[in-house]
Amino acid sequence: MRLSSSLAGVWAAALSPLDADGELDLDRLVIHCNRLLAAGCRGISLFGTTGEGTAFSPAERQAGLEAVLAGGIAADRLLPATAFCDVPTTVAITRHAGSLGCPAALLLPPFYMKGVSDEGLFRHYAAVIEALGSRVLPLYLYNFPDLTGLTLAPELVRRLADAFPEVVVGLKDSSGDWSLSSRYLAALPDLDIFLGDERSLQAARRHGGAGTISGMANFIPGELVHLFGHGDDDAAQARIAEAVGKMVAHSFIPAAKAVVADLTREPTWRPVRPPLVEVDAAVGRRLTGALVETGCLAPAA
Amino acid sequence: MRLSSSLAGVWAAALSPLDADGELDLDRLVIHCNRLLAAGCRGISLFGTTGEGTAFSPAERQAGLEAVLAGGIAADRLLPATAFCDVPTTVAITRHAGSLGCPAALLLPPFYMKGVSDEGLFRHYAAVIEALGSRVLPLYLYNFPDLTGLTLAPELVRRLADAFPEVVVGLKDSSGDWSLSSRYLAALPDLDIFLGDERSLQAARRHGGAGTISGMANFIPGELVHLFGHGDDDAAQARIAEAVGKMVAHSFIPAAKAVVADLTREPTWRPVRPPLVEVDAAVGRRLTGALVETGCLAPAA
Numbered sequence: 001m002r003l004s005s006s007l008a009g010v011w012a013a014a015l016s017p018l019d020a021d022g023e024l025d026l027d028r029l030v031i032h033c034n035r036l037l038a039a040g041c042r043g044i045s046l047f048g049t050t051g052e053g054t055a056f057s058p059a060e061r062q063a064g065l066e067a068v069l070a071g072g073i074a075a076d077r078l079l080p081a082t083a084f085c086d087v088p089t090t091v092a093i094t095r096h097a098g099s100l101g102c103p104a105a106l107l108l109p110p111f112y113m114k115g116v117s118d119e120g121l122f123r124h125y126a127a128v129i130e131a132l133g134s135r136v137l138p139l140y141l142y143n144f145p146d147l148t149g150l151t152l153a154p155e156l157v158r159r160l161a162d163a164f165p166e167v168v169v170g171l172k173d174s175s176g177d178w179s180l181s182s183r184y185l186a187a188l189p190d191l192d193i194f195l196g197d198e199r200s201l202q203a204a205r206r207h208g209g210a211g212t213i214s215g216m217a218n219f220i221p222g223e224l225v226h227l228f229g230h231g232d233d234d235a236a237q238a239r240i241a242e243a244v245g246k247m248v249a250h251s252f253i254p255a256a257k258a259v260v261a262d263l264t265r266e267p268t269w270r271p272v273r274p275p276l277v278e279v280d281a282a283v284g285r286r287l288t289g290a291l292v293e294t295g296c297l298a299p300a301a
Numbered sequence: 302m303r304l305s306s307s308l309a310g311v312w313a314a315a316l317s318p319l320d321a322d323g324e325l326d327l328d329r330l331v332i333h334c335n336r337l338l339a340a341g342c343r344g345i346s347l348f349g350t351t352g353e354g355t356a357f358s359p360a361e362r363q364a365g366l367e368a369v370l371a372g373g374i375a376a377d378r379l380l381p382a383t384a385f386c387d388v389p390t391t392v393a394i395t396r397h398a399g400s401l402g403c404p405a406a407l408l409l410p411p412f413y414m415k416g417v418s419d420e421g422l423f424r425h426y427a428a429v430i431e432a433l434g435s436r437v438l439p440l441y442l443y444n445f446p447d448l449t450g451l452t453l454a455p456e457l458v459r460r461l462a463d464a465f466p467e468v469v470v471g472l473k474d475s476s477g478d479w480s481l482s483s484r485y486l487a488a489l490p491d492l493d494i495f496l497g498d499e500r501s502l503q504a505a506r507r508h509g510g511a512g513t514i515s516g517m518a519n520f521i522p523g524e525l526v527h528l529f530g531h532g533d534d535d536a537a538q539a540r541i542a543e544a545v546g547k548m549v550a551h552s553f554i555p556a557a558k559a560v561v562a563d564l565t566r567e568p569t570w571r572p573v574r575p576p577l578v579e580v581d582a583a584v585g586r587r588l589t590g591a592l593v594e595t596g597c598l599a600p601a602a
Binding site: 022049054055056057058059060084085086087088089092109110111112113114115116117119120121123124126127146147148149251273274275276277 | 323350355356357358359360361385386387388389390410411412413414415416417418420421422424425427428447448449450552574575576577578
């Protein structure tokens with residue numbers, strides 16, 4: 001059923017290109033978004049983990065979203081990550097995204113404190129939703145335990161979805177843990193469950209998952225769109241899993257930028273914001289070659 | 302030598318009292334700061350971990366600092382925590398603190414990404430310092446691995462202090478790991494090392510530590526000021542360690558607010574911002590009793 005969600009599909013968790021001053025390169029970002037949409041992506045998630053979202057200020061993230069819209073990307077193709085650790089900033093940035101027509105927003109839990117209770121996480125999300133008031137929009141919770149030190153328990157997501165129907169409409173799971181992903185899929189059949197781990201995309205689809213919000217989609221969008229569209233293609237899933245394996249041997253975000261730099265022949269794609277550190281162009285070349293070997297990428301012309 | 306630092310002493314990592322709407326209760330905060338200063342604290346660290354800093358927006362933190370100053374607390378008694386995950390916000394809030402006359406600021410590393418390199422952390426802090434430019438102020442790095450998932454290696458702190466002398470002037474270590482704290486003390490004899498763990502205050506002082514930035518100081522400031530002032534008092538250190546043990550059996554911040562609520566007979570001290578959850582008044586009463594038993598608190602009149 002969730003496959004029928006209007007937001008189902010492959011969303012690219014877009015990388016954030018930088019200019020020579022380390023500022024967001026808006027022209028390049030629009031070109032990148034258009035390329036991903038042309039490859040069949042349902043849309044673009046801006047300023048998530050892959051987009052180095054936490055390295056950009058609230059004002060930079062608002063300006064970036066506005067610029068992408070001004071560049072001609074339709075608002076219903078944009079799913080921005082809008083969470084900060086504090087409620088007021090989260091409310092402001094989420095409301096801004098809604099006011100511009102984004103169909104939903106993606107919300108991490110507050111990620112500084114550790115060992116917090118489900119009750120505390122419930123209160124945080126409830127406070128955000130109540131403060132949004134009549135300007136609320138559909139929200140996807142974002143589970144990424146490796147980076148937040150917190151796991152959004154399926155029971156917590158259930159409680160939020162029941163308390164705020166048509167607001168808490170789904171979840172992105174970047175746990176990389178299929179046993180947890182399958183628990184979300186089983187416990188939340190009415191919600192859109194997106195996986196961050198492309199290695200489980202086929203399995204998730206078979207269990208009613210709504211798709212993926214994917215860092216790999218920055219450079220192999222077509223393969224992911226194919227797999228999600230066809231559902232049953234073990235060979236495609238195996239190719240994708242092999243490609244993921246090549247990438248995660250490196251720090252993913254700098255490696256992904258280096259791959260895009262190599263594919264586009266634009267070395268200025270490589271820089272990242274601190275605390276990340278860019279990788280050499282040679283790493284990008286090697287990785288592109290490895291991705292071609294998996295069959296996920298066509299050889300360069 | 303670092304004991305001669307102008308900032309040496311006991312700094313209270315102030316709790317942030319809330320009003321009935323969950324907003325910062327500025328009047329109560331000023332009263333609390335004055336009480337801590339009257340007890341002999343060198344000063345107050347605002348909006349650190351104990352102050353639930355990450356639950357307040359940049360604007361709230363700026364307004365809070367301004368209100369405390371307007372309430373009559375001298376700027377040289379205030380050491381605000383001013384770090385956010387992104388460089389632009391960190392620069393803005395740090396610059397604001399310096400413009401108001403604060404003698405220094407306390408800076409967490411960017412705490413979303415994990416597994417980042419020392420080079421990446423160096424670049425983050427360097428970017429902050431370079432953007433502050435001529436308006437830079439002395440900075441204390443803030444090591445809290447349990448909450449950030451990152452450890453500031455002594456070699457990284459050394460590199461930053463050498464690259465930015467008279468800017469990177471010290472560190473607060475909340476690792477709770479004396480073996481790491483003693484490495485900082487040994488490797489950085491020219492820097493002010495403050496401990497977050499009051500159980501090691503006497504040991505730190507013996508090894509030249511500059512003092513503590515302490516959550517316990519919210520309710521046992523006198524005992525901490527005594528120990529730091531006298532240096533050698535095993536019995537006082539033992540009492541403090543026992544008091545810490547009583548507190549950390551609970552979630553520290555809600556427990557600390559409940560203790561202050563009990564001591565001041567002001568139950569409105571108890572609420573916390575999500576994702577924390579307040580504890581019952583009975584917990585505060587029990588803990589106050591336990592603190593009296595340790596000898597750190599005088600029995601209620």
